[in-house]
Amino acid sequence: MTDKGYLPQDKWEPFIESLSNDFRVYAPCEEDGVITFQVLEKGKKVDLSRPSTSAPKGVMFPQSERLFSFDFKKAPESPDKMAVELDASTNMPETVIIGARPCDAKGFLTYDRVYLEVDPYYRERREKTTVVGFCCNGPFAGCFCTSAGGGLAEKEGSDLFVTEVDNGYFLEAITEKGKKLLGRPMVEDGASHADAASKKQEQASKALQKVIPGDPEPRISREAFESDAFWDEVSAKCLSCGVCTYLCPTCYCFNITDEARLEGGERVRSWDACMFHHFTLEASGHNPRGRKAMRLKQRVGHKFLYYVDKYGTIACSGCGRCIRHCPVSVEISGIVARLTEGAQEDQKAAEARS
């Protein structure tokens, strides 16, 4: 089996449609001016013109997910006893995600490090999902992937990588899963388009300059990070909402609730957000992160310090969604830029001079 394929322009849509016969296909689709990843059905069109409002994370890590259901049953022979029946069966279909940008695809790697080994629900979905990424046509307002260890032609996280060239699409298998898709009908041999594709990728990689110092990723200074005054200043306008975390391809916090009826119910895992007041509210009423300054500090700290301590890399792919869609334009790239080691030294030097 080859690892390079090609689809002429007019075969692109039929190819995606044919995938729907064997997989559940998610793709960015527009509805009332908003692009989100939706299950591709008849009449829906893939829209790759600009980044989707929400990341494809929900495909792998749903906003709310039934972990198991429980039913209370009275034993007919002894009515004073109650039996509980649990059903933890899962039924996750083979899935393909079309149109993940490099920053979206990279997000899944952030989850893998945390969930793949320990979480059977995530693992099953992950194993059954093939990610088709593509060479990005950005940058767009707020994008900073090149400052987050990625780039517009970064293939990490994709199983199959698509580059638009020569009136068609060059397909590059990155993993075995990706290779399988190349064996499907309509896919032609792609070897003769490889050069054009790598030129295109090279161009794309240069389309966005770094906005935060640090190679390949920014490292922030712990000393600067601990300044309360800094967090008070940058969080003053924050509304403590869930926009930044819920749209983010790398945020993965959850809550677990029992959604019960009288005769039974479900245990549900749903997204949660460190920006919410409730997130750390303790049963006693005490809240260790009672102010929004502490919460914004946590969000940035988790992505650029704590996650790095644990896994050796940052938990942000620079997709810019939290900047673009924040109601009050909190700009994480600007915050991180001010906290990097380099910026700190520059500032100290400036202070010493004045």
Place this chain on the structure above:
Amino acid sequence: MNAQELRKAAKEVLPSVDVVIGQRAGFDPLHAEPCFATKPEDVDDFIASPLCVHNLASYLPSLKGKKVAVVVKGCDSRTVVQFLEEGLIKRENVTVIGVPCSGIISVKKVLERVSHEPIQSISFDNETVTVKTNKREEKIPLLEVAPGKCTTCQYPNPLIFDVLVGQKLEPRGSAEAVYDDIREFETKSLEERKEYWEKTLGRCIRCYACRNACPLCVCQESCIAETRDPHWMSQKDDPKEKMTFHMIHAIHLAGRCTECGECERVCPMDIPLGQLKKKINMGMKELYDYVPGINPEEKPPMYVFKVEEDKIEEHELS
């Protein structure tokens, strides 16, 4: 709107307060952001233009105990008035810098207008917006890319202020026209309307930005959409839960919403939440002859328990 005059006024006020809240340029040419000025240099960043979309009055209750000056447009000033009606702020702690306003942009509408091409610059001249993208330059009448509230603005001039910056303006169109969109929507059948709301609210991700941005949503962290104990609402993301949350939000704003449009502006999923609030306000006007955020001496209907509401005709029991 004139930034120089605004900065001058803000600097005069600054020594007598802890903070002056204005707006400054944000991360790209299309966005302004709230700016909390504590030093005269901070005030130099203040801008005054149709980019100033934020209702800064929203921050007032969270700054209790501080002396705060706030820059408000006409519609934002109604929030201040409503806070006073409901006793949520103390008048003596707030200095209102009022700016008459001829309209703001809707970021979403501008982006739609230029097919979401990356914006290089935006400028304003006599209610004309000039937008430059990496592919074209377009001149657009401001009202074509303004939020709905501006096209029927009845209160371009702040209703309450300590300092006024700029010339007073005329309201736009008749007061009746404000609810034309709601009346039109109501000509649809119940099924059509239900389908519309199920579809649009179905997009909701329960991020609660609409709630948190709403100046009059006073429960905030005690909102029943989130509380665990008691566990009022399921955390599942099905349409029923989303609908319930939005109905609760709308009902809690009955006779309190000043139609500043923040809920709708901040929604990442572009859900026209303002329509729900306007619908209820329309009813409050008809039933109680009450318009929120107009007169600081008034109290909203149903604000305290009364056997008979002031302005409603009770049916006689016979």
